[in-house]
Amino acid sequence: MRTRGTRTVRNVGAGVAFLMPNLLGFLVFTLVPLVFSMVLAFSNWDLKLHNQYKDKHIQFIGLDNFIQLINEPNFWKYLGNTFYLMMLLPFGIAASLIAAILLSKDLRGGSRRMWVSLLLTAIMVGSLLLLLATGQGRSGMVILMASLVASIFIGGAIGGQTIYRTLFYIPNFTAGVATMLLWKHLFNQQSGPINSVLRGPLLGLTDVVRQSPSTLVQAGLWVAAGLIALGAWFGFRRLRRAWADGDCGSSAAVFCGLFLILPAILAVPWSPLPRVGWTVLAVTIGVAIWQLIVAFRGREFYGRPWDGVGSALMTATSLMSVQLVMLGLGIVCYYLPAMAAVPDGLTPPNWLTDYDWAKPAMMLMGFWGAIGSNNMLLYLAALTNVPAELYEAADIDGASRMGKFWNITWPQLAPTTFFIVVMGVISGLQGGFEQARVMTKGGPAGSTTTLSYMIYSQGFEIGRLGYASAVSWMLFAMVLVITLFNWKFGNKYVND
Amino acid sequence: MSTINSIRPGQSTEPASIPPDSAKVDKLLNRPPGDRRRSRSVRTYFSVSLLHLVLGAISLVMVLPFVWMLLTSLKPLSEVASTDWIPSSVDTVQTTGVPVPRNYVDVFDYNNPDINHRGIQFARFYWNSIFVAAWATFLQVLTSAMAAFSFARLKWPGRDRVFLLYLSTMMLPGLVMMIPNFQIMISLGLVDTFTGLIVPAAFSAFGTFLMRQFMLSIPQSLDEAAEIDGAGKWRLFWEIILPLSRPGLITLTIFTFMGNYNSFFWPLVMLRSEAKYTLPIGLLFFDSSQGQATHLLMAAVTMSVVPMIVLFVLLQKYLVKGIQLGAVKG
Numbered sequence: 001m002r003t004r005g006t007r008t009v010r011n012v013g014a015g016v017a018f019l020m021p022n023l024l025g026f027l028v029f030t031l032v033p034l035v036f037s038m039v040l041a042f043s044n045w046d047l048k049l050h051n052q053y054k055d056k057h058i059q060f061i062g063l064d065n066f067i068q069l070i071n072e073p074n075f076w077k078y079l080g081n082t083f084y085l086m087m088l089l090p091f092g093i094a095a096s097l098i099a100a101i102l103l104s105k106d107l108r109g110g111s112r113r114m115w116v117s118l119l120l121t122a123i124m125v126g127s128l129l130l131l132l133a134t135g136q137g138r139s140g141m142v143i144l145m146a147s148l149v150a151s152i153f154i155g156g157a158i159g160g161q162t163i164y165r166t167l168f169y170i171p172n173f174t175a176g177v178a179t180m181l182l183w184k185h186l187f188n189q190q191s192g193p194i195n196s197v198l199r200g201p202l203l204g205l206t207d208v209v210r211q212s213p214s215t216l217v218q219a220g221l222w223v224a225a226g227l228i229a230l231g232a233w234f235g236f237r238r239l240r241r242a243w244a245d246g247d248c249g250s251s252a253a254v255f256c257g258l259f260l261i262l263p264a265i266l267a268v269p270w271s272p273l274p275r276v277g278w279t280v281l282a283v284t285i286g287v288a289i290w291q292l293i294v295a296f297r298g299r300e301f302y303g304r305p306w307d308g309v310g311s312a313l314m315t316a317t318s319l320m321s322v323q324l325v326m327l328g329l330g331i332v333c334y335y336l337p338a339m340a341a342v343p344d345g346l347t348p349p350n351w352l353t354d355y356d357w358a359k360p361a362m363m364l365m366g367f368w369g370a371i372g373s374n375n376m377l378l379y380l381a382a383l384t385n386v387p388a389e390l391y392e393a394a395d396i397d398g399a400s401r402m403g404k405f406w407n408i409t410w411p412q413l414a415p416t417t418f419f420i421v422v423m424g425v426i427s428g429l430q431g432g433f434e435q436a437r438v439m440t441k442g443g444p445a446g447s448t449t450t451l452s453y454m455i456y457s458q459g460f461e462i463g464r465l466g467y468a469s470a471v472s473w474m475l476f477a478m479v480l481v482i483t484l485f486n487w488k489f490g491n492k493y494v495n496d
Numbered sequence: 497m498s499t500i501n502s503i504r505p506g507q508s509t510e511p512a513s514i515p516p517d518s519a520k521v522d523k524l525l526n527r528p529p530g531d532r533r534r535s536r537s538v539r540t541y542f543s544v545s546l547l548h549l550v551l552g553a554i555s556l557v558m559v560l561p562f563v564w565m566l567l568t569s570l571k572p573l574s575e576v577a578s579t580d581w582i583p584s585s586v587d588t589v590q591t592t593g594v595p596v597p598r599n600y601v602d603v604f605d606y607n608n609p610d611i612n613h614r615g616i617q618f619a620r621f622y623w624n625s626i627f628v629a630a631w632a633t634f635l636q637v638l639t640s641a642m643a644a645f646s647f648a649r650l651k652w653p654g655r656d657r658v659f660l661l662y663l664s665t666m667m668l669p670g671l672v673m674m675i676p677n678f679q680i681m682i683s684l685g686l687v688d689t690f691t692g693l694i695v696p697a698a699f700s701a702f703g704t705f706l707m708r709q710f711m712l713s714i715p716q717s718l719d720e721a722a723e724i725d726g727a728g729k730w731r732l733f734w735e736i737i738l739p740l741s742r743p744g745l746i747t748l749t750i751f752t753f754m755g756n757y758n759s760f761f762w763p764l765v766m767l768r769s770e771a772k773y774t775l776p777i778g779l780l781f782f783d784s785s786q787g788q789a790t791h792l793l794m795a796a797v798t799m800s801v802v803p804m805i806v807l808f809v810l811l812q813k814y815l816v817k818g819i820q821l822g823a824v825k826g
Contacts, residue, residue, distance in 0.1 A: 014729040022643035025699025030665050033676035040675065104552055109544045118544060140582040148563065152552045154697065166812060167555040170562070173808040173815075176758035178778035178800045181783055182565050183792055191577035193564050233739035368561075370556060430669045434760050438780060452671055459675045460765050472672045483667045496503055 030375050038470035041065060054296050065470035071230030074446065075454070075471070081359065083448040087325075088363045088426040092320035094421055099168055100379035101409070107160040115157075122157035126150025165380075168372025175369060183365045187351040187439075197346040206345030207346040214337035224330025225276050228323045229264055229283040235260040235319040236291040239312060243295055252309035256316035257288060263323035270327065272334045310412065310485075314421055346489030352440050355447045356401040362435050362448060375420045384410070422486045450476050562801070570597050571796035576790045580812030589820065599795040618796060620771060621778030628763075628774055629756035630691055632697035636752050637745060645733045647704065649719060650713035659708070660703045670761075678765055686766040697756055703748050710744030711737060746819030750811050754804070775800050 035450035042065065045058045069075050090222045108115040155163045171179065186192050187420035203248060209217055239257055242248035248256075340346050349363040377457040399407070411416075432450030436442045442449035442457065449457075459468030529642045564581060571583040588595035590781050639641075645658050677696060678687075686692030714737060727773065760812070763774045773781060782796055 011650050012652040015646045015650040015655065016728070018642045018646035018733070019658075022639040022699050022704060025639065025649050025695075026662070026665070027697045028680070029677060029699060030668070030701075031675040032524070032670065033680065036676035036679070102547060105547055107544065107547060107551075109537075109540050114540060114544070117541065118548070122548070140578065140634070141580050144563075144582060146631070148559065149552065149556060153548065156552055156555070157549050164551045165553055165816075166809060167558050168806065169812070170805060171558055174801045174804050177760055177779050178797045181607065181779055181793060182561055182801075184783075184796050185568075185794070186561055186564065188790075191790065193579075193581070196579045213562070223714060275584050302503065359796070372558065426667070426669075430671055433671075438765070439758075439782075452820070455671050456761070456765075460678070465675055465679070468823065469672075469675055472669065474671050475669055479667065479669050 004185065018024050029292070037469050037472065040466050041473045045465040046464065046467070054153045055129050060097045061466075063469050066474070068467070069470055075186070075474075076216045077446060078449050078451055078454045081448065082429060082432060082452075084359050085363060085366075085450060087321040088366045089421070089424045089428055090321045091394040092367055092373070093375060093417070093424065094318075095367065095371045096373055096376040097379050097417075100383060101375045102166055103376075103381060104383045107164075116316065119154070122150075122153040126153050135230055145495070149351040154296050165372070165376075168376060171369040171375050177434070177438050178253050179369075180365070180435050180471040184352065187361050189348070189350045192351075194349040194351070202348060206340045208323065209336050209340040209346070214382075217336050218452075219336050220333025220336070221273060221276055221330040224326045224333065225267065225271075225280045226408045227326045228267065228280050228330075229287065231323045231326070232260045232264065233291075235316055236288055238315055240291045242308060242312060247308045248312045249307035249309065250306040251305035252307060252312050255309065259313070259316040259320045260323075261285065261288065263320055263327055266324070267327055270331065272331060276330075310378070311315055354442050358440055358444060358448045362439070365435070365464075378416055378420060379413065379490065382413050386393065386412045418486075422448040423480060424480050424492075429475060429482070513582050520746070543552075560712070562754050563797055565794050565801070567793060569599055569798045571599075571791050573789060573791050589757045592776075599791050600659065600799070603792055605801065617771065617780065618782075618799070621775045622691070622799075625636045625757055625775040626773060628693050631690075631694045632756045633749055633752040636703050637696035637748055638702050638709050639699055640748065641741070641745065642705045642733070643739060644707030644711050645737055649716075649732070649737060650729070662704055666701045666705065666773075673766070676759065681766065687766055688772060690772065692766050693759075693763055693774075696762065697752075697759070699754070703752065707741065707744055707749050710741045715739050743814060743817065746811070747814045750815055750817060754807075757804070764787075 039459045042060050042062060043058050044061045044064070109118060125148075127150065129150055130143065133143045133146040152167070182458055186194050189195055224307060239248060239253045243250065243253040259421075260365050261281075264277075264281040271277035271280075315486070336346075349357040349361075351357050386409065390412070391404060394404050394408060430440070430452050433452035435458055436448045436450060436453045437456070440448045442453045452475070455471050455475070458464045458471060565582045567583060568576060570586045571578075572587060575583060587598040589598050589601045590596075592599060626765055643662075647655060647662075681687050681692050681696075684692075686695070716742075718736055719732060722736055727735070758776060759774070760776045763777050764780075767777055770781065779793075779796060781799060783793060786792065
């Protein structure tokens with residue numbers, strides 16, 4: 001007993017000694033600033049007013065910063081920008097999941113003979129491409145593309161997963177100012193390659209749009225409206241089933257259902273034809289009521305009200321993002337005839353210098369990086385941990401591919417997905433600074449300014465330290481909500 | 497412990513189970529071909545070819561921007577806007593007997609009054625970046641490993657509570673601390689110094705967490721054996737635990753180095769004099785002062801991206817493992 005006691009005492013000394021260097025840094029650069037920032041948020045410290053040349057005193061102004069913030073339209077606009085950019089998240093996650101699933105498949109056909117024949121095919125196709133390109137005296141550009149394609153195929157046939165995984169991941173590894181500058185120039189409206197690639201097809205599209213009756217083109221809006229309603233129906237049905245099965249509590253189902261109605265509500269003011277918006281809204285609400293009636297018919301509901309809100313919210317917000325993209329595409333369709341009517345025809349957008357296109361441009365760049373991101377690697381690891389017996393059993397039962405995915409893969413990956421979503425939301429809330437600073441300086445007209453950029457410009461450019469701290473604490477509050485949500489509802493996935 | 501788990505649901509795939517069970521994987525991936533009827537193998541052949549086609553197409557999309565970057569960096573300015581990616585001719589300069597494309601020489605040659613009249617000191621930015629990243633990495637890996645040793649191998653009262661506190665700070669938005677930290681730097685007189693860049697980067701909850709995960713997987717019996725042999729805690733740490741956690745150390749080193757090499761926000765607010773710019777800040781400065789010179793900028797971007805790609809290809813084994821520990825922020 002006595003020896004044990006002394007050992008613990010000695011361990012305290014050693015434990016603290018080993019911890020000390022890190023703990024000191026932690027105190028000085030994390031804990032102290034945290035408290036300091038809290039105090040700042042309630043002060044009116046402004047470097048323009050309170051500096052060494054002026055002897056005004058810094059005052060504590062209570063909640064004034066927060067009140068001013070809530071009354072500032074720009075804050076809400078920047079918050080909206082942040083959420084807008086976060087809509088990339090479901091698409092990025094879906095892409096990385098698909099990439100991971102494709103990569104986890106057997107790329108060698110199961111036998112050596114198959115592998116050799118695949119390799120031979122790759123070499124043959126590659127050399128044929130090159131031969132065609134050079135034989136026909138094509139430009140260096142075509143030959144370059146042909147050789148690039150050939151080398152990717154041959155490399156992939158030899159190296160399989162490793163080669164593809166490396167290529168997919170490269171955008172993530174080089175992420176940073178260099179890659180963003182590269183994309184800034186890729187997006188350049190005159191000299192950028194993206195627009196020079198788009199110009200040709202858009203001219204072709206111009207002809208098509210001009211020749212076809214405008215009502216036919218504008219019908220795209222109706223198609224989009226139909227897809228929005230379809231998405232809502234799909235989502236409501238999923239929610240209703242989860243509700244009936246007890247996977248999803250009543251409050252959770254209703255709360256998440258609201259997200260599915262949101263695009264329809266937005267369609268009313270945004271849609272150029274009001275009747276389309278109203279129709280979508282009416283149909284969506286109709287579907288919601290119908291699903292509610294189906295759900296209520298002679299059923300008992302299990303589970304507590306907020307059970308399963310995590311996965312329900314994930315489904316609902318992902319579908320919502322898809323619906324919103326549909327809405328955007330539908331609106332573009334409606335304006336296509338007018339856009340094609342000008343003498344130049346359809347021209348590629350000015351991407352980063354256009355108020356409406358700057359955010360989509362950044363999301364495109366983000367999507368490019370999201371395919372092979374860390375999320376893909378996490379999914380790859382998780383996929384190897386799915387017990388093979390489950391698939392074997394499903395094979396015996398004659399399950400279809402989609403069935404196997406939704407009933408085995410997706411539930412087995414749920415903890416990983418939940419982790420990725422939570423991390424993605426947290427980093428998304430704080431994100432957007434670097435790209436905005438490098439590519440657009442938050443512009444044009446604040447269309448790419450996110451909350452993090454607002455903190456930077458208020459705190460470090462304008463010098464309103466108190467106000468910027470208040471913004472950062474608003475951000476902190478949002479992150480905290482997500483974290484608490486994760487604590488409360490993440491356990492279900494962990495313990496499953 | 498359950499609270500710790502709940503912070504990071506990804507942990508349900510416990511580190512111990514992450515290195516995939518090879519038998520299981522083989523079973524999953526190389527499913528026994530079953531009966532080798534011709535029709536079946538033809539079907540496999542086509543489906544696998546299709547798979548390669550899709551994966552190849554995605555790879556192409558990933559690579560194309562970099563191909564454009566490389567080719568544009570070889571072009572003269574007049575050809576940058578051309579739809580033909582291939583430069584009509586590559587202008588080279590003999591440097592110590594080796595022909596080097598002119599744009600690259602121009603980027604580095606800050607004595608050349610024609611090109612870099614605004615004094616872009618690219619070689620200097622490089623050196624600054626590597627210097628700062630190397631020091632920050634060294635210090636962070638050391639402090640993290642020591643703290644992780646304390647959390648994973650020593651028993652002291654309140655240990656797990658302190659660890660939880662550490663862990664929860666990983667959720668804090670870094671932005672909240674930026675403004676006070678900058679004021680602290682002003683009062684310490686560290687603005688526009690390398691020390692001011694290195695010191696805050698030398699401590700990390702993430703590094704501690706990652707190292708702890710690695711150290712937990714080392715058998716506890718080693719400690720007892722070392723103690724019986726009369727080794728002190730420092731010797732246990734330095735001669736036994738640290739060498740055994742080499743994979744973890746390498747992973748953390750790569751992550752930290754990469755993070756510091758790409759670090760943007762903190763150098764942006766801290767650095768004032770151009771001679772101290774790190775690469776990202778230097779690139780931004782280059783873009784804002786000579787943004788029209790796309791060809792030179794692309795040469796500069798290539799120069800900063802290529803070392804990272806080479807490093808990644810060489811070290812990806814460690815990186816992938818580290819990320820799959822479920823510890824990296826998604």
